Amino acid sequence: MKRHFPTGVIFDMDNTLLQSRINFSEMKKAIFRLWTEHGLIEPTFDWQSHTASQLIEIGRTSGRLTSRLEQEMWAAVTEIEKAGMHEAVLENHVQEVLAILKDRHHLFILTNNAYIAAEEALRRTGIAGCFEEIVAREQMTTLKPHPSGIHYIRRQYPELPATAWTMVGDSWIDGKAAQDGEVAFIAYQSNPQEMERHNVAPQAYIADLRELLHIL
Template sequence: MNTLKGIIFDLDGTLIHTSINFAVMKERMISFLEEKGIPEGCLTPKQTTVVIIATCEEILREEGRPQEEIDEVNRKLEEIMNLGELEAIQDVSEVNGVRDVLQELREAGYKLAVLTRSHHAYAVEALRRIGALDLFDVILGRGETPKPKPYREALEHTAMLLGLDPKEIIFLGDNHIDVSSAVNAEVPFIGVKTGRRGDLSWDGRFPEVLIESVADLPSYLRSLG
């Protein structure tokens, strides 16, 4: 960790507590897609939003739908996700100690970024509400990386915007998608236990390094020497 220059954080469940109802969001997405002709049973709320969108695009292309129609469907799905996130913005709260830790890390010279699959406006407003917006060098939301988490391009692009090599960063998150993102990008990962689903957040894929919360990050980094 002697080469560590930047720290990238997931948002929901890592820096903030949120009440986004993802099940309802996905049900809205699936209902809309079935109205657009996606066969019933192809999509389920158990899938991630990324999988739902990718599956939808694949089916529409196989059916020979024009790109303009696919783009319009994706725009509507984006609106549905944005609505679900903004409906929950009033209930956003800081994971205990986060702002103080971010301030400490920034004063120590680390570059800081947020990489989330939520949309940018939601991320900015959530960070503003916990008083941490000014502590980040880069904030990236849905659609702002070449590919979303868990593809390697998400972390690689974030590192590039920080002016760093992926070997100079670590990534913190609260679920199995975050783990996969780090593994795919060959970036060290630190898991936190503040995810809304507890141990179930890892889907059986527990990270090698797991701390209670972001509040414990400075002491963990100091322990590495």
């Protein structure tokens, strides 16, 4: 029987709950190569200053992305994700914190990764059962920093106001998704200058996940 809580917590996965081994630089390079080979962007494009999700959206909005090319891109991205997640281990204190929070809040994962890679990593590290749902890119219309995933999660409990939800993540893209989705954001082991550069204002900065037990 599903329990009902007055609040919910949305966790990013990579470098928030799991110490990710995903080679994001290689992922961005793979996307860039595909886009340039097929004329979606110019070879001089500064791909290194963009996130993988931003590069994907640039391709999607180029007007030149075919379904076959998109499938090729996702296949390349998923292989890099699976390789990185296979070696992933838990961040410090994750299990003890989740064991307490799951009896107080609705808990969700929100990740730009493929569901198959995220579910395998969370199951292997023993924390998959702490979450009501793993929300991966398959459930989003647009990847973080777009708030599509936040909206999807909030629709699961339409009776809860935006103020009932908090997002926890390490990256500015998590914070931007939270802000645009009108929910609070807590930054974990994050760079304040990076947050400020992207106009993200966290409710709090934490260095240890156990701090959530006093904030939430």
